[in-house]
Amino acid sequence: MASYEKALSEYDTFDPIRNLWRNVLVVAISDAIKIKSKVLQFSEFYKNKKFYELDYVTLPNRDFDSVCSMSNLDGNLVRKKINKLMKEMEEKNGSDMPEMPWKRLYQSKGINRESDGNYTTMSAL
Numbered sequence: 001m002a003s004y005e006k007a008l009s010e011y012d013t014f015d016p017i018r019n020l021w022r023n024v025l026v027v028a029i030s031d032a033i034k035i036k037s038k039v040l041q042f043s044e045f046y047k048n049k050k051f052y053e054l055d056y057v058t059l060p061n062r063d064f065d066s067v068c069s070m071s072n073l074d075g076n077l078v079r080k081k082i083n084k085l086m087k088e089m090e091e092k093n094g095s096d097m098p099e100m101p102w103k104r105l106y107q108s109k110g111i112n113r114e115s116d117g118n119y120t121t122m123s124a125l
Helices: 002-011 016-041 052-058 062-070 075-095
Strands: none
Touching: 016 052, 016 062, 016 075, 052 062, 052 075, 062 075
16 A cells, blocks of 8 residues: 555646546546447448547537546547547458348349249248
């Protein structure tokens, strides 16, 4: 316990209000990262959807800046690092994805071939 107190006194003072707002930022950023990964994974489904969680941490807004200032952090620097992370996620996701991941199996030519008329069903028996 003494080493923890020593670390607090050497580097930073314990400020519960600042820590509360930093935790708010952590939750907002982790929510945005989760949503971004889902959007990248299922891009065709989420193509026309708008996510306010992503906009909150990536676009300039007064609320985000005030939360950052209450956390003793620079809002522009935090936003810049988040945008960099989102861009890296997009680049990483695009490299190993197939060209058309949403193409259904039933759309392939092997399954959707014309019938030759020589099939039996229960109704034909």
